Amino acid sequence: MTDRASSGYKSGSTLERMLRAGHFAVTGELGPPQSADGDHIREKAGYLRGIVDGVNITDNQTAVVRMSSLGAAVIAIEEGLEPVMQMTCRDRNRLSMQADFLSAYALGIRNMLALTGDHQSFGNHPTAKNVHDLDSMQLIQVLRDLRDEKKFECGDPVKGVEPRFFIGAAAAPDAGPVEWRPYRLAKKVNAGADFIQTQLVYNTKAFEKYMEEVRQLGLHERVCILVGVGPLKGPGMARYMRDFVPGISMPDHIIDRMSKAAAGIPKEEKAARRDAWRAEGIQVCIELIQQVREIEGVAGVHVMAIEWEEAVVSIVKGAGLLPRPALD
Amino acid sequence: MITGEQKPLDEIKGLLGDGKKVLVVGCGTCVTVCFAGGEKEAQILAASLRMSTKLDGDAREVTDATVQRQCEWEYLDLVEKEVQEADVIVSLACGIGVQAMARHFPDKWVIPGLNTTFLGLPEEQGVWTEQCQACGNCILALTGGICPIARCSKQLLNGPCGGSENGLCEVKRIKRENGIPVMQTDARGREQPVLEDVECAWQLIYDRLKGFDKLDLIMEIQPPKDWSVSRDGGPRRIVREDLRLIDEE
Numbered sequence: 227m228t229d230r231a232s233s234g235y236k237s238g239s240t241l242e243r244m245l246r247a248g249h250f251a252v253t254g255e256l257g258p259p260q261s262a263d264g265d266h267i268r269e270k271a272g273y274l275r276g277i278v279d280g281v282n283i284t285d286n287q288t289a290v291v292r293m294s295s296l297g298a299a300v301i302a303i304e305e306g307l308e309p310v311m312q313m314t315c316r317d318r319n320r321l322s323m324q325a326d327f328l329s330a331y332a333l334g335i336r337n338m339l340a341l342t343g344d345h346q347s348f349g350n351h352p353t354a355k356n357v358h359d360l361d362s363m364q365l366i367q368v369l370r371d372l373r374d375e376k377k378f379e380c381g382d383p384v385k386g387v388e389p390r391f392f393i394g395a396a397a398a399p400d401a402g403p404v405e406w407r408p409y410r411l412a413k414k415v416n417a418g419a420d421f422i423q424t425q426l427v428y429n430t431k432a433f434e435k436y437m438e439e440v441r442q443l444g445l446h447e448r449v450c451i452l453v454g455v456g457p458l459k460g461p462g463m464a465r466y467m468r469d470f471v472p473g474i475s476m477p478d479h480i481i482d483r484m485s486k487a488a489a490g491i492p493k494e495e496k497a498a499r500r501d502a503w504r505a506e507g508i509q510v511c512i513e514l515i516q517q518v519r520e521i522e523g524v525a526g527v528h529v530m531a532i533e534w535e536e537a538v539v540s541i542v543k544g545a546g547l548l549p550r551p552a553l554d
Numbered sequence: 555m556i557t558g559e560q561k562p563l564d565e566i567k568g569l570l571g572d573g574k575k576v577l578v579v580g581c582g583t584c585v586t587v588c589f590a591g592g593e594k595e596a597q598i599l600a601a602s603l604r605m606s607t608k609l610d611g612d613a614r615e616v617t618d619a620t621v622q623r624q625c626e627w628e629y630l631d632l633v634e635k636e637v638q639e640a641d642v643i644v645s646l647a648c649g650i651g652v653q654a655m656a657r658h659f660p661d662k663w664v665i666p667g668l669n670t671t672f673l674g675l676p677e678e679q680g681v682w683t684e685q686c687q688a689c690g691n692c693i694l695a696l697t698g699g700i701c702p703i704a705r706c707s708k709q710l711l712n713g714p715c716g717g718s719e720n721g722l723c724e725v726k727r728i729k730r731e732n733g734i735p736v737m738q739t740d741a742r743g744r745e746q747p748v749l750e751d752v753e754c755a756w757q758l759i760y761d762r763l764k765g766f767d768k769l770d771l772i773m774e775i776q777p778p779k780d781w782s783v784s785r786d787g788g789p790r791r792i793v794r795e796d797l798r799l800i801d802e803e
C-alpha cells in the first residue's frame with residue numbers, strides 16, 4: 227500500500243480515492259468466523275473481490291465472539307480486498323483502541339469505521355461487562371486527532387508515523403428521535419467523519435426526507451454518504467426486521483412483494499420457494515440501489531449481505547455498477 | 555437512596571458456615587425505605603432462618619437487632635453486646651453497612667443478606683429504578699436532569715445510538731421478581747427469561763431539552779469522560795479539611 231497521504235489524500239485508501247474521483251462507491255461486508263479458520267475469510271473474499279471497493283470487517287458483530295476485525299482485515303488484505311475495519315466502543319477502552327489503530331495502520335489497513343456496538347445482551351456472552359469508555363462520537367475525534375494532529379487522546383504526540391485512516395461512521399436515519407437524526411449526523415461530521423454508512427434503508431420515502439434535511443445542513447458536501455442496502459431472504463426476514471430490529475423502517479409494500487414472490491409455488495416445494503424469494507430479494511435490493519442513487523448527496527451504497535456474500539455480485543451487477551471503475 | 559434486594563434464603567443459609575448463634579442486623583435507613591433490610595425484614599429473616607435450619611435438622615439460634623444506620627460507627631456501638639454474643643452476623647444493610655460491621659467488629663464473621671442494587675428512587679409502590687452511578691462529575695446540567703451514565707445502556711455522552719426506537723432502548727431488561735428472573739417457554743419450547751421494555755434515556759433527554767428549547771446543549775460534542783473521578787480511579791475518598799478534627803500528617 228503506497229503512502230498517498232502526501233498527495234492530498236487523508237488516507238489514500240481505494241475507497242477514499244474512488245469517492246474523491248466522484249465515482250459511485252460500493253462497499254460490502256464480511257463477518258469473521260466464530261473460529262480460528264482463516265480459510266473462512268479467504269473463501270468469502272472470493273465473492274467480493276473486484277465487486278466492491280471496500281469490505282467492512284465486523285467487530286464481534288451482534289456481540290458474538292468472532293475472529294477479531296483486525297486479524298480478519300489482515301487476511302482480507304492478503305486476499306486482495308480493501309478492508310474497512312470496524313471498531314466498536316463496547317469491547318475496548320481508549321488505550322486498547324488506539325493500540326489497535328497503530329497496529330492496523332502498520333498492517334496496511336486504511337479505512338476505520340467507528341461504532342457504538344450492539345449491546346452484549348444480544349450476543350453469546352450476555353453476562354459480560356461492557357466498556358463504553360468512549361462513545362462513537364469521541365472515537366471519531368480520536369481517529370481524526372491521531373491523523374491530523376498526530377496526537378493521542380491524552381494529548382501526547384505520536385512518536386513517529388501517525389495512523390492515517392479514512393474515517394467512517396454509522397448513521398441510522400430511521401431510528402428515534404427521527405427528527406434529531408440529521409443533527410446527529412452533523413455531530414459526526416463535525417467530529418471528523420469522512421464517510422458514512424447508513425443502517426439498512428428500505429423505506430426510500432423516509433430516506434429522501436432525511437436526505438433533504440441533510441442537504442439543508444450542507445452535510446452532503448462535507449461527508450460521503452453510503453446508503454446501507456441488503457437483500458431479503460424472504461417475507462419472514464422482512465417481517466422480522468419490521469417487528470424486531472430497532473432503527474429499520476420496513477414498508478408494507480416490500481413485505482407484500484416478498485410474500486407474493488413465491489405465490490403459486492406449492493408449499494412442499496421448499497427449494498423452489500426459497501429460490502423465488504431470494505431472487506426477489508436481490509431484485510428489490512437492486513431497485514433500492516437505483517432509487518437511492520437518484521437522491522442528491524448519496525455517494526454510494528453499502529451492501530450488507532452477511533452470510534449471503536454470494537448475492538453481492540448479482541446485486542452490484544444488476545444495479546449496473548460493474549465493472550468497478552479503474553483508479554490510476 | 556441505596557436500594558437492595560434480599561438474597562434467597564438458601565443462599566444466606568449456605569453462607570452461615572458452622573456458626574451456631576446467628577445475629578441478623580437490619581438497618582433503619584435506605585434499605586428500610588425499600589423494604590429490603592429494615593427492622594421488619596430483619597425479624598422475618600431471623601424467624602425464617604430459625605424455622606428453616608430447624609427443618610433441615612441443623613437448628614441455629616437466630617436473633618435480630620436493627621440500628622438506625624449501619625454505615626456509622628456510633629450506631630454500631632449500640633449493638634456491641636448482641637454482636638459479641640453471636641458467631642456469625644448477617645447484615646441486612648447495603649454493602650456499605652456490611653463492610654462497616656466487619657470493620658467495627660473485626661473478630662466477627664459478617665455476611666451480606668442483601669444484594670445492593672443501585673442508587674435509585676421509588677418509581678411507584680413496589681418499583682425502584684436506578685438514577686445515578688456516582689460517577690464523580692455530574693453532567694445532569696447538560697442533559698436536562700436525566701442521567702445517561704446510569705440510564706443509557708451504553709453510557710453514551712453523545713447519544714442516542716441507532717438502537718432507539720419509539721422512545722425505547724434496544725436493550726431489554728430481564729424481568730425479575732424478588733431478584734429472580736421470570737421465565738417463560740418460547741415458541742420453540744426453550745426456557746427464556748421474560749424481557750421488559752426500557753425507556754431510551756437519550757429520547758428522554760431529547761424531549762426534555764426540546765421542551766426547554768435547549769437542544770443546542772446536545773449539539774456540542776461531549777469530550778471523553780474523565781473516569782478517574784469515577785470508580786476507575788480506584789477507591790474514592792472525600793476529605794473536607796474544614797470539617798476535620800485532626801490534621802493529617
Ligand code: SF4
Pocket residue numbers: 685686687688689690691692693694701702703704
Ligand atoms: S452524571 Fe454522574 S453523578 Fe450525575 S446523576 Fe449521572 S452518574 Fe450520578
Ligand code: SF4
Pocket residue numbers: 705706707708709710713714715716717718719722723724725753754755756757
Ligand atoms: S437506545 Fe438509547 S438508552 Fe439504549 S443504548 Fe441507545 S441511546 Fe442508550
